[in-house]
Amino acid sequence: MRLAAQAVNDHLDSLMAETGDPEDRVIQAMRYASLDGGKRLRPFLVMQSASLFTVANSCALNVAAALEMIHCYSLVHDDLPAMDNDDLRRGRPTVHRKWDEATAILAGDGLLTKAFEVLALTGTHSDPSVRCELVTELALASGARGMIGGQMIDLMAERGLLDQNQDMAAITRMHAMKTGRLIGFGCVSGAILGKAARPLRQALGNFSRDLGLAFQIADDILDVEGSTEELGKTAGKDQAAGKVTFVSLLGLERAREQARMLADQAVRHLEVFDEKADLLRAVARFVVERQN
Template identity: 50%
Template sequence: MTSFPSSTQATPGSVKVAGTQDAFTHRLATVAGEVERFMVDLLDGEVRPGEIARPPRLMEAMRHAVLGGGKRLRPFLTIETARMLGGPEAGAMAAGAGVELVHCYSLVHDDMPAMDNDDMRRGKPTVHKAYDEATAILVGDALQTLAFEITADPQWQADAGIRADLVLGLAKASGLGGMVGGQLLDLSAEGRFGAVALDVDDTLRMQAMKTGAILAFSVEAGAIVGGASADERAALLRYGVALGQAFQIADDILDREASPEAMGKATGKDKDAGKATLVDRLGLDGARAECDRLVGVCDEAVARWGDRAQTLRDAARFTVARKA
């Protein structure tokens, strides 16, 4: 497997220099290519030990859902956090792929008619449109279970304790107290189950579960693979939580301002559906100010690592400045 790209060196304060963002986007694209190739291998048609068969239609639809799109920000965060700490490449790649597969499964199910009812994702038809609803349900199920299979496989991480920490963390971040619970709260905020009025704290809680939990775990997974101490893990979790909050606010701003062509999916649907967002609660200027505050929290959280954390600092700025 190809080794990590070399880290961009930076002097203190260079995060304000535009060139660092150019270096960051190149690095993000490079790592995304590595992740893509790893997942191409995961999703081929070859039957693995312990499997009876890989149904061709299922594999084709899984590849449709996963490959050929997306920034791969979540596995990037896992890989870069582990690299900063000197962790093993193979373990970081597998842990990051596990997070990305959970993310992709959530998109497949979230796009379905019973949920957000979207026709396009990453510039191509959603899985239930390209195939059918039954296939889309099974694709999501298969991606979720494959994520845990990869995360628990000693081929990628020999230490059983680290594997157990990764599986437990991924389950908590993606389950009833994390992403899935947050998705239910998001549907509730639309009034599907009766009238509800969410204040700022309620909105933050919902977003921290639906979007933030997986993003925060992406960073924590890198800390686990990298052998971080308890204090280091706590600092990186602060970074991940703040990054997750900033990502969701930036996403809400984009839903209001970006074009469907730029986003690769329909925009403006959150407002039409009555979804709870901080843009509604704080206004666009207030939401942008909150993004800036959260970037500052990210900077503070990784200050102890100095220049080694430059990529994580740039990731926070990329998150709030992205256009798609």
């Protein structure tokens, strides 16, 4: 994962070069938000799913970078005072703390729009229909029926604006949108690039569904058990805010068991790929065993 993370980091660096013009302020903030930090899980999923179909590394890198830009934009906006109001991200001041709120908003907007610019490049794929499908799928994953919609539901629940109680079905749906959809794009994008058969694409989709939920449950556990230093962000915020989480619904031990069960289930969806998917299998284990 470390080698893929470095490759994606280098590619992001080249895609967001400074020019010496006045608008470099927003580019600097975009770079700060997206370079040299994070696990790079989503780009790794792109690179590994693409490798299953012998997709050119340069094509996969473009998609991986675009997905990471979307993820980083969401973090910049999530940290704003109007949302989660966080001061720390990846062990450093959040973008609005280092610059200001207006610059943070523009940096997030810049990353969002740059992602689709990168997907539209001819270097992403020679077939325009493949590039169009990538744009469509990432827009769906990150939009109102995906990540943004999940974030809206999360905010409404936190502010007492939902009529129904947040039970397991409701919180599972919310996180499938907020977290799972981008993870899903990471897994399926390789199949799109490789023009893979529908059953293979479905297998990766099923893998990503279970992986995304396992990832979120592990996140909820870390919010309770981890420290701010280990996590690189403020620990215990969900509990302090009285948020409904998988841990608050299931308890720590049952939540841990559920995460492991989902990781095992995710791995079973990869049988069709034999040993070619061993690194994806390892990711499923990593997701539930990580410390940050």
